[in-house]
Amino acid sequence: PDPAAPEVSVANVGNVGGTIPERVVMRFESEQADPIASPNSENYRDSFYWLDRLDDTSCALASDQWHGEMGSSTADLPNTRPFSLLSWNILAQSLYKNPLYSWDVRFKRIMDIISDASPTIVCLQEVESYESFLSDFLPAMQALGYDGTAQGHTDVREIKRRAGKIDRRHLTATFWKADHLQPVNVTDSNGVEYPHMARGRSLTCTLQDISGDMNNSEAASGPFLSVINCHLEGHPRQYAARMTQLQHAMEDVAQRRTRGPDLNGLVIAGDFNCELQSSACSTYLRIGRVGRKGGLGGVHGTSAMAVPATLLESEEAAEVLSPLLEWGQAIPNDDLEKVKPHPFRRNSMMSAYPVQLGQRDPRLHFTYCAHTHRPVAGLDQMWHSSLTLHRIGLRKMFPSQKVRKRILKTGLPTSRHPSDHLPIGAVFDWNACDADACMVDAKSQTCDEVGVKELSIVLDRPPPTPKPKSPMMAFAELDMLLSTCPYDTEEQREEMMAIIDHVPDLPSDPKEKPSNEQLKKLSSMRNRKKFLLQHASVDVRPTLQRIMKLSKETAGMY
Numbered sequence: 001p002d003p004a005a006p007e008v009s010v011a012n013v014g015n016v017g018g019t020i021p022e023r024v025v026m027r028f029e030s031e032q033a034d035p036i037a038s039p040n041s042e043n044y045r046d047s048f049y050w051l052d053r054l055d056d057t058s059c060a061l062a063s064d065q066w067h068g069e070m071g072s073s074t075a076d077l078p079n080t081r082p083f084s085l086l087s088w089n090i091l092a093q094s095l096y097k098n099p100l101y102s103w104d105v106r107f108k109r110i111m112d113i114i115s116d117a118s119p120t121i122v123c124l125q126e127v128e129s130y131e132s133f134l135s136d137f138l139p140a141m142q143a144l145g146y147d148g149t150a151q152g153h154t155d156v157r158e159i160k161r162r163a164g165k166i167d168r169r170h171l172t173a174t175f176w177k178a179d180h181l182q183p184v185n186v187t188d189s190n191g192v193e194y195p196h197m198a199r200g201r202s203l204t205c206t207l208q209d210i211s212g213d214m215n216n217s218e219a220a221s222g223p224f225l226s227v228i229n230c231h232l233e234g235h236p237r238q239y240a241a242r243m244t245q246l247q248h249a250m251e252d253v254a255q256r257r258t259r260g261p262d263l264n265g266l267v268i269a270g271d272f273n274c275e276l277q278s279s280a281c282s283t284y285l286r287i288g289r290v291g292r293k294g295g296l297g298g299v300h301g302t303s304a305m306a307v308p309a310t311l312l313e314s315e316e317a318a319e320v321l322s323p324l325l326e327w328g329q330a331i332p333n334d335d336l337e338k339v340k341p342h343p344f345r346r347n348s349m350m351s352a353y354p355v356q357l358g359q360r361d362p363r364l365h366f367t368y369c370a371h372t373h374r375p376v377a378g379l380d381q382m383w384h385s386s387l388t389l390h391r392i393g394l395r396k397m398f399p400s401q402k403v404r405k406r407i408l409k410t411g412l413p414t415s416r417h418p419s420d421h422l423p424i425g426a427v428f429d430w431n432a433c434d435a436d437a438c439m440v441d442a443k444s445q446t447c448d449e450v451g452v453k454e455l456s457i458v459l460d461r462p463p464p465t466p467k468p469k470s471p472m473m474a475f476a477e478l479d480m481l482l483s484t485c486p487y488d489t490e491e492q493r494e495e496m497m498a499i500i501d502h503v504p505d506l507p508s509d510p511k512e513k514p515s516n517e518q519l520k521k522l523s524s525m526r527n528r529k530k531f532l533l534q535h536a537s538v539d540v541r542p543t544l545q546r547i548m549k550l551s552k553e554t555a556g557m558y
Contacts, residue, residue, distance in 0.1 A: 024048055048354075049393040051427065054084035055118035059393070059427045066392040066429070070490075079212030079450070080222050080430050082392065083120040083180060087269035087382055088423035089231070091413065092126040092170040103128075106418040111140050113418075117395065119425055121207075122146065122175040123229035125271045129169045141175045147183075148175030149196050151203050155183075157194040159252060172203045172229045172270065181207040184224060186260035197256065202230040202249040202270075206256065206263070209430075223264035223430055223452040226253045230270035232281070236327045239280040240335045242273065243290070246281060247342050254343040254457045263455045264430065265389045266344055269382040271421065276351055276378025277359045279326045280336065285383050287483050288345020290336045346456040347385040348483060348493070352426040353378065353394060363408055365397060370420040372411040380424050387497070388431050388453040390490075395425030433494075456501075478550035485543045488536060495532055496544060499525065500551050 024047065047069065049062045059082040090110055093103045114122060122141070127133050133150040141148055149155055150173035174196075183195035184206045197204045209222035228249045232242040246268070257263055274281050284290050325331070358365035358377025366375030384391055398404040403416075412420040433447040447453055482500070487493040514522065529548060536544055 024050060048391060049427075050396050051393045051425075052396060052399075053117055054086060054120070054395055054425050054427060056081065056120075059084050059120075062393040062427050063429050066390070080209045080452075081180070081211040082427055082429040083209070083211075083225075084393075084425060084427045085121040085123065085227070085267055085269060085382065086114065086117055086119040086395065086423050086425040087123040087125075087229070087380060088114075089125040089271040089380060089419060089421040090127065091419040091421065092128045094128060095126065095170070096413070101413060101415065101418065106413070107136055109416070109418040113423065114141075115144055117423070117425060118144075120177050120180050121227060121267075122148075123227065123269045124173045124175075125229070125231040126170045127173045130171065133171070133173050137173060137175075145177055145179065146175040147178045148173060149183075149203070149205065150174070151198045153196070155194065156196045156198045156203070157192075158198050160199045160248075172231055174203055174205050174227060174229045176205070176207055180209065180211045181225070182210050184208050184260060186256055197252050199245070199248055199252070201232055201245045202228055204228050204249055204253060204256075206253075206260065208261075221450055223450050224261050225265040225267065226256075226263055228253070228266070228268040228270075230268065230272070232271065232273050234273045237329070239274065239326050239331055240339060242281050243284045243336070243339045246284065247339060250342045250344055254459075257455075257457060263457075264450075264452045265428070266347065266349075266385045266455060267382065267389070267428070268349075268384075269424075271379065272381045273379065274326060275376065276353065276381050277355050280331055282351070282355070282381075284339065284342065285349045286351075287480055288349070289341035289479070290339055341458070343457050343459070344385060344455065345479070345483065346458055347387045349383050350386040350391070352382040352384055352391045352428075353424065364404075366422070367397070367424055368421050369407055369412050373408055374411075375408060380421055382424055382426055384426075384428060385455055387493070388455055390429045390431055391426055392429055393427035395423070397422055397424070431490075474550045474553040478547065478554055481543060481547050481550070485547065486540060488540050492532065492536065492540070495528070496547065499528060499532070500547070 047066075049066060051058050051062060063082040088110075091106075093099070093106070124137070127137060127150060130150060130152040133153075137150075138148060151171040152158075185193045185195050186206075187193050195206065204226060206224060206226045208224050212222050228246075230245065230249060232245050235241075249268075250266075253263070253266065268285070272279070272281055276282055280290060355378070358375075362375045362377035363373075366377045367380040369375040398407070407414070407417065412422075430452045432451050433453045482497070485493070485496070487496070533541055533544060
């Protein structure tokens, strides 16, 4: 980009140096010259608050303002508090080439930044070693009110031993405020209890929110959250390996759910070693599947569009579609064949940081800058189950634009920024729901007794085998639209999902007449669909109509 170009970006509108969250509204239309829209704009799709800190006071203030803007009341929320998460690759000292700063100096500054941010959960990557976790981080974090674990800890079940070069000892570590969250034990098939799981590139912790049970933590009844802290494969061309690492970590969580409590939220954070704006991992998390064996024709299009194989194989497609790029290279579909759909694809996994940040000019918003004037936008990422968690705030990347320009000029680390990565952070709130409203019949239950939505986990089963006149392509299109539909409101999305998930039972024999009760349910469902379409915007209504039609075509497939 032209260095003289004007710097108009989201990064410039933050309440620099302040303590009051400032609302930012972003447009999703890529052709807009300015991604900033006023809160009164008719053309926005996302809004959030920039925060200087992630402490409980900042979280509560952002939550009150966010719910006020959305027209909801915090009185309707479950008996919990919003929580925040900070993720940071802190740069292992052994990987710091030509170090200007000793580990003692850097560690003190790392702890100062964590202490000042004061998040509920901290996910660290590139902790030098297990010994460093025990001697440096664990005592320092416990002094701040945190508990924590790391790969190799005795309370972590190592599903797959960490592999790599002999000198690669660095690991991931996760910490949480002990007065807000507590780990949850489950029992494996051998009768062994464990609260956490680890693979070579990830550490998964399942925690229960006890913030609503401050006076009786022994009888905690809050929702359950799984946090996957990952440091994915770093080789630029290993996009399939990165997706497989995410797939395995999510499958571990899904398998754990069969032996433990239902889950209410999922957050995946860490160093993804690929760009948020255009990568196979971003498409995989957002849509849930890639490649022909995943039921789709592959990953194609600059907007990470996935389309049916029959369309991709047409001459028209060859003229208008171009492969998705990762690090400037097209992704061959053959490399994606072995990556199965992930089990959380029905929960609308969404990036906490909008992809528009740094998309046109990474100098304006970046998370990594090891070399001068060579920043990378979105290398560090944070994804959440948006059907069960509201993202209401984001931590500012830079305290001022002067600091941002200085980082670009000098590169990282510096005396004030002790790593080549910058920490990212977000504030989340639980999505409350009415259990009665989620019940269509006795078999359907999507809310737990705490009043928080439960995650929808899709079991590991292959897509239907294509047959003549099979609704295979309709199923693939429906699965994609459910994840990518630009709903007008959260309530609209919830109602659409309820309509799709709770189809009234009908006689298996088409000649058999439905009962009066079944006819009432059919009439009620038709009225709900009609009401939903009548109140949808002109832009969204065609997509909702298509979803309803595809749902009817694919009824009974599973």
